[in-house]
Amino acid sequence: MKFNHRLLSFVFAILTTVGLTSVPSLAEVEPSSPQPVFPLRLKDDLGYEIVLEAPPARIISLAPSNTEILCALGLEDRLVAVTTLCNWPPSVRDKPKVGGLVDFNVEQILAWQADFVFAVRGNPAERLRRLQKMGTPVYAFDCGRLDDILAAIERVGLVCGVSEKAKVLADSLRARVERVQSAVAGVSPRKRVYVGTIRSPYYTAGRGSFIDEVIELAGGDNIARSAGSRWPILSAEQILVSDPQAVFLGLDYEDAGKMNREKLLEPFQRDPIWSRTSAGRQGALFVLDQDSLHRPAPRLVNMIEQVARALYPERFSETETRHP
Amino acid sequence: MKSARRKSSVVPGALALIGLLLALSAWGLTLGPADIGFSEAVHWVGQGLRARLAEDNTRGAIVWELRLPRLLLAALVGASLALAGVVMQGIFRNPMADPFLVGVSGGAALGATAATFWGWSWALAGISATGLFAFAGALGVSFAVYVLAYQAGRVPVLNLLLVGVALGALCQGITALLLRLSPSTDVQRVFFWLMGSFASARWDSLGGLAICLVAALVWLLWRARELDLLLLGEEEAAALGLHVERTKGVLMAVAALLAAVAVSVSGIIGFVGLMVPHMVRLWAGPKHRRLMVLSVPAGAVLLVGSDLVARSLLVSEVPVGIITTLLGVPFFLYLLKRKRGYHFS
Numbered sequence: 275m276k277f278n279h280r281l282l283s284f285v286f287a288i289l290t291t292v293g294l295t296s297v298p299s300l301a302e303v304e305p306s307s308p309q310p311v312f313p314l315r316l317k318d319d320l321g322y323e324i325v326l327e328a329p330p331a332r333i334i335s336l337a338p339s340n341t342e343i344l345c346a347l348g349l350e351d352r353l354v355a356v357t358t359l360c361n362w363p364p365s366v367r368d369k370p371k372v373g374g375l376v377d378f379n380v381e382q383i384l385a386w387q388a389d390f391v392f393a394v395r396g397n398p399a400e401r402l403r404r405l406q407k408m409g410t411p412v413y414a415f416d417c418g419r420l421d422d423i424l425a426a427i428e429r430v431g432l433v434c435g436v437s438e439k440a441k442v443l444a445d446s447l448r449a450r451v452e453r454v455q456s457a458v459a460g461v462s463p464r465k466r467v468y469v470g471t472i473r474s475p476y477y478t479a480g481r482g483s484f485i486d487e488v489i490e491l492a493g494g495d496n497i498a499r500s501a502g503s504r505w506p507i508l509s510a511e512q513i514l515v516s517d518p519q520a521v522f523l524g525l526d527y528e529d530a531g532k533m534n535r536e537k538l539l540e541p542f543q544r545d546p547i548w549s550r551t552s553a554g555r556q557g558a559l560f561v562l563d564q565d566s567l568h569r570p571a572p573r574l575v576n577m578i579e580q581v582a583r584a585l586y587p588e589r590f591s592e593t594e595t596r597h598p
Numbered sequence: 599m600k601s602a603r604r605k606s607s608v609v610p611g612a613l614a615l616i617g618l619l620l621a622l623s624a625w626g627l628t629l630g631p632a633d634i635g636f637s638e639a640v641h642w643v644g645q646g647l648r649a650r651l652a653e654d655n656t657r658g659a660i661v662w663e664l665r666l667p668r669l670l671l672a673a674l675v676g677a678s679l680a681l682a683g684v685v686m687q688g689i690f691r692n693p694m695a696d697p698f699l700v701g702v703s704g705g706a707a708l709g710a711t712a713a714t715f716w717g718w719s720w721a722l723a724g725i726s727a728t729g730l731f732a733f734a735g736a737l738g739v740s741f742a743v744y745v746l747a748y749q750a751g752r753v754p755v756l757n758l759l760l761v762g763v764a765l766g767a768l769c770q771g772i773t774a775l776l777l778r779l780s781p782s783t784d785v786q787r788v789f790f791w792l793m794g795s796f797a798s799a800r801w802d803s804l805g806g807l808a809i810c811l812v813a814a815l816v817w818l819l820w821r822a823r824e825l826d827l828l829l830l831g832e833e834e835a836a837a838l839g840l841h842v843e844r845t846k847g848v849l850m851a852v853a854a855l856l857a858a859v860a861v862s863v864s865g866i867i868g869f870v871g872l873m874v875p876h877m878v879r880l881w882a883g884p885k886h887r888r889l890m891v892l893s894v895p896a897g898a899v900l901l902v903g904s905d906l907v908a909r910s911l912l913v914s915e916v917p918v919g920i921i922t923t924l925l926g927v928p929f930f931l932y933l934l935k936r937k938r939g940y941h942f943s
């Protein structure tokens with residue numbers, strides 16, 4: 275089913291480039307009414323139902339991805355507190371902290387008199403239920419793919435009464451992905467890509483991870499696709515055998531800023547493993563922002579664009595706008 | 599009569615284990631995602647031995663630089679841990695003793711975590727900063743255990759055990775704190791390391807361990823009689839003229855050093871050092887020279903075999919420590935059940 279969806283979107287992307295526009299894209303599965311009617315009855319991704327009388331004014335985010343979505347929708351002012359992991363946009367670093375993904379402080383949330391909590395599947399369910407029992411509505415997301423992220427954006431818009439804005443954001447993200455897809459449409463053969471650590475143990479991303487989807491949407495073939503788990507560890511031999519043509523290294527935002535690629539490239543090309551791969555011989559090592567890569571949030575689209583541009587620079591014109 | 603039979607079966611036993619080790623290694627050379635058969639693998643090993651492998655020869659590199667060092671490392675680590683286990687069980691006269699008893703594993707884990715926590719990624723003589731700090735932590739904590747267990751001119755075994763457990767818990771606490779404070783990607787790395795793996799095996803990480811193993815084995819075979827005397831009990835051993843405290847101290851230092859070097863290149867692989875000496879003892883009796891001669895190849899066989907399973911189970915790397923436990927424990931329990939009346943000494 276999912277595969278068919280992707281195939282369809284691919285076909286649409288091609289049609290769009292040929293000029294047959296106005297075909298509705300697949301991600302618009304959830305028809306969202308422009309003006310939500312309160313009271314609002316909604317079911318979250320974990321199957322729990324909430325009833326909302328009015329858009330919340332004091333929101334707590336229990337995951338960096340939620341924080342990024344809320345801020346992208348201009349709701350930063352309503353955000354009372356975030357997790358210690360939330361660092362984007364940079365201004366949220368000054369927000370009060372409620373704890374981490376797992377060890378957030380329920381009592382503190384009650385003390386802040388939050389009227390809404392955006393959670394994720396990774397938060398402990400038992401604590402979320404306790405919050406809910408004590409009268410704070412909790413809405414949890416479980417985003418596995420890009421489509422889920424777009425749906426989550428529209429859902430946040432619905433809850434917070436900014437549906438228009440959410441639709442505009444989701445549409446623009448969708449359009450950017452489609453632009454990438456039409457740019458890389460028909461590349462053959464697709465480049466073999468490795469995204470992960472470049473020292474042993476080689477942690478990488480397999481089927482079912484966002485990273486795998488990013489690689490695929492950008493027109494690459496993930497060499498860890500068949501590794502049998504979402505976050506596999508590849509052996510050096512596996513890397514030599516699959517011979518990646520491009521390697522992407524996820525680094526922390528600050529490290530990525532400090533670290534210049536040339537500094538990494540020299541040891542990479544001297545490494546006994548990487549020097550024997552196409553990527554090593556051609557110096558095809560690229561640095562990505564780790565947080566953007568690992569969070570189901572709007573910035574994942576930047577990753578798709580960056581990976582596609584790195585893989586197939588000839589298919590992207592210099593004049594095209596770059597997204598920060 | 600019985601012991602005569604046992605004595606005669608030691609050499610064939612050791613030869614059989616070495617044969618098994620060679621057979622497993624031959625199979626290991628052909629095992630992996632790259633489809634390389636035995637004769638091709640032997641060809642590349644031959645080329646490698648004569649330093650004739652070209653830089654861009656990927657298939658040659660897979661055999662000579664990945665598969666072979668990995669097999670050798672597994673064998674060396676297995677042999678070292680088993681030998682260290684024999685010595686520790688001898689000193690402590692306790693079936694629960696293993697090479698990690700006196701703070702080696704706790705210290706190694708703390709050292710490795712600290713190195714990762716501060717982000718050191720350099721390497722010295724083929725051993726990573728993580729490995730060097732693991733080594734330093736293992737030796738440092740072992741030494742601290744010995745010093746703290748010292749009491750009125752003696753180091754009672756009970757004190758060693760208790761201090762070892764206490765310092766181990768302290769190391770664990772600090773390790774957990776460091777992990778809690780570090781970013782998630784570091785935690786993954788440390789976790790993988792703690793479970794033990796031969797995935798990072800390289801030629802230049804083998805030399806140190808090989809030298810330590812051979813030196814320790816020769817020296818211990820020469821002093822095996824002293825371990826036998828210790829088995830009688832410390833007072834009896836002293837009555838027979840053994841300088842008990844000095845012997846214990848030196849033997850413990852050798853075992854801790856061996857375990858620490860093994861840990862520094864492979865992470866913490868549990869259970870080998872506990873289980874192998876017991877399995878061998880069930881078969882060959884408690885005499886230490888025999889125990890050592892058989893435990894060394896048996897440890898190598900166990901880890902080489904476990905690593906082969908770890909390599910073929912999934913495309914994703916599986917820490918070998920998981921396999922040694924899953925494979926070894928049922929086999930060990932089977933042996934214990936079958937052989938009634940197992941006596942430690």
